[in-house]
Amino acid sequence: MKYDMIVVGGRIGGSVSSLIASQNDLDVLMIEKRQEIGTPVQCAEGTTYQTFETLDMKPSKKYICSDIEGAMVHAPDGRSIDLFEYGLMLENFTNEKTKGCILDRKIFDKHLAIQSAKAGTEIMVKTTVKDLIIKDGRICGVVAKHLGKTMEIHSDIVIAADGVESNMTRLAGLDNPKNPKDICSCAQYELVGLDVDPHWLHFYFGREIAPGGYLWIFPKGKESVNLGLGIRSPENTAYHYLKKFTAKLDATPVELNIGGVPLSGPIDKTYTDGLLVVGDAAGQVDPITGGGIHITASCAKIAGEVAARAIKMEDTSAKTLQEYDILWRKEFEEGLKTSLKYRKAADKLSDKDMNALAEYFVTNHSENFSKLGAIKFLGKHPHLLKLIKEFL
Amino acid sequence: MEYKADKCGYCGACVAVCPHELLKQVENQIIITEGCDDCGKCTIVCPLGALNSEECP
Ligand SMILES: Cc1cc2nc3c(=O)[nH]c(=O)nc-3n(C[C@H](O)[C@H](O)[C@H](O)COP(=O)(O)OP(=O)(O)OC[C@H]3O[C@@H](n4cnc5c(N)ncnc54)[C@H](O)[C@@H]3O)c2cc1C
Ligand code: SF4
Ligand code: SF4
Numbered sequence: 001m002k003y004d005m006i007v008v009g010g011r012i013g014g015s016v017s018s019l020i021a022s023q024n025d026l027d028v029l030m031i032e033k034r035q036e037i038g039t040p041v042q043c044a045e046g047t048t049y050q051t052f053e054t055l056d057m058k059p060s061k062k063y064i065c066s067d068i069e070g071a072m073v074h075a076p077d078g079r080s081i082d083l084f085e086y087g088l089m090l091e092n093f094t095n096e097k098t099k100g101c102i103l104d105r106k107i108f109d110k111h112l113a114i115q116s117a118k119a120g121t122e123i124m125v126k127t128t129v130k131d132l133i134i135k136d137g138r139i140c141g142v143v144a145k146h147l148g149k150t151m152e153i154h155s156d157i158v159i160a161a162d163g164v165e166s167n168m169t170r171l172a173g174l175d176n177p178k179n180p181k182d183i184c185s186c187a188q189y190e191l192v193g194l195d196v197d198p199h200w201l202h203f204y205f206g207r208e209i210a211p212g213g214y215l216w217i218f219p220k221g222k223e224s225v226n227l228g229l230g231i232r233s234p235e236n237t238a239y240h241y242l243k244k245f246t247a248k249l250d251a252t253p254v255e256l257n258i259g260g261v262p263l264s265g266p267i268d269k270t271y272t273d274g275l276l277v278v279g280d281a282a283g284q285v286d287p288i289t290g291g292g293i294h295i296t297a298s299c300a301k302i303a304g305e306v307a308a309r310a311i312k313m314e315d316t317s318a319k320t321l322q323e324y325d326i327l328w329r330k331e332f333e334e335g336l337k338t339s340l341k342y343r344k345a346a347d348k349l350s351d352k353d354m355n356a357l358a359e360y361f362v363t364n365h366s367e368n369f370s371k372l373g374a375i376k377f378l379g380k381h382p383h384l385l386k387l388i389k390e391f392l
Numbered sequence: 393m394e395y396k397a398d399k400c401g402y403c404g405a406c407v408a409v410c411p412h413e414l415l416k417q418v419e420n421q422i423i424i425t426e427g428c429d430d431c432g433k434c435t436i437v438c439p440l441g442a443l444n445s446e447e448c449p
Contacts, residue, residue: 033418033419035419040401040402126419128418128419163404164404164407164408165408165417166408167407170413177408177409177410177412177413177433178409179409179433180409180433180437183405183409183437185405185436185438185439186439187439187440233436234432234435234436238439238440239439239440240441256401258401258403258405258439258440259404259405259439260403260405260406260408260437260439262408
């Protein structure tokens with residue numbers, strides 16, 4: 001068997017890169033180890049309308065559960081800040097293009113795979129890629145296993161879209177095992193019965209709630225919500241904190257989702273002879289929010305385009321494929337690096353610091369965040385001043 | 393490292409952190425190759441507590 005391109009992983013990164021490559025007349029095979037594309041969900045499903053614009057897709061109610069109109073942040077001491085009222089994240093609530101929404105990823109991911117298949121991509125499900133075929137230092141196919149049968153499949157390019165576990169990047173020598181501090185361990189319930197506004201997001205912070213991360217409530221239409229959290233702490237499991245928070249709620253789960261989010265920023269090199277890396281496997285995830293849907297979709301589109309050009313030139317060497325690395329970094333690297341810097345500074349915030357910041361926002365509302373107010377506040381909290389200096 | 397298959401939600405988070413690359417996720421279970429030194433890294437990231445060092449169950 002021989003293809004122009006093999007894609008390992010069949011979610012956002014895989015479906016988008018295969019879709020674009022197939023639209024550009026490449027012979028593409030996408031391999032997904034699960035028996036159903038899009039399940040189990042490992043996501044809180046929040047994104048912005050930019051995702052559809054990037055993908056030239058008409059947004060559809062088929063996979064959009066909620067439009068977002070506001071968000072509330074809850075400090076460890078229970079103090080709440082209405083981000084809309086404070087003019088923060090305003091773009092996400094008012095600008096049509098960057099407005100937030102909650103997806104149904106089971107439907108969205110499957111929809112993307114269907115579009116890719118309609119463009120000509122062949123798809124194998126319940127098939128695991130076990131190894132890369134490497135000849136004279138270049139990657140030229142994969143070893144895959146389907147229902148106990150092992151097969152070699154050759155191609156000129158392989159795209160690694162295999163998510164956080166990404167065996168492909170390690171087999172290709174592009175990444176090393178990660179430090180647990182850089183993986184956010186997540187657990188989430190889809191809950192029925194919680195009385196919340198179907199257009200509002202909620203974020204909770206605090207060591208007792210989600211150490212080293214945060215807890216989110218994202219509405220999925222009127223009937224259910226995604227309530228989940230991500231932690232970075234060896235003391236207890238993410239599931240422990242999920243049970244703890246939901247114990248006092250009058251709501252019942254219809255789904256449990258778990259997963260790990262890489263928060264270390266992008267890997268150093270996302271290409272080599274005959275291979276490109278996209279999505280979580282490449283660390284294309286915002287280290288502060290853990291959001292990866294939009295970045296993954298954008299980078300996967302670039303990967304599909306670059307792969308198509310390389311195949312047409314009959315040159316899939318690292319030198320040609322480097323174009324992908326240059327193009328996606330131009331668009332996203334600075335943002336990801338800034339976010340990583342903020343995340344590292346935020347890691348040092350104690351519950352007390354977060355409460356003080358929340359208090360500052362609430363009490364200075366009427367002063368419209370005057371410079372003088374900020375200086376007075378930082379004078380009282382020298383520890384935060386030190387952190388802010390690190391930011392700048 | 394003790395792996396409790398019935399506590400696993402096959403998310404793959406543990407695979408990303410094993411320094412010796414001993415963990416592999418096969419659709420709905422984790423396979424551990426020999427050579428574990430009980431470093432505990434996989435335990436830290438497992439959302440469900442399916443991986444436990446024998447000394448600290
Ligand atoms: C709990 C949680 C909440 C999140 N919430 C949000 C959010 O609200 N908004 C947002 O933007 N992002 C969120 N993210 C991040 C987002 O889900 C990811 O960035 C995004 O899904 C990345 O897509 P991907 O295609 O790179 O990888 P994945 O979605 O991880 O897909 C990888 C695919 O590859 C397959 N695979 C792996 N290895 C092999 C193999 N060897 N052979 C064959 N197939 C293989 C897997 O089965 C999987 O289907 C969240 C993540 C988690 C864990
Ligand atoms: S991190 Fe835990 S739940 Fe996830 S695959 Fe590994 S053992 Fe299973
Ligand atoms: S304890 Fe360490 S060496 Fe053993 S499986 Fe877990 S991560 Fe790998």
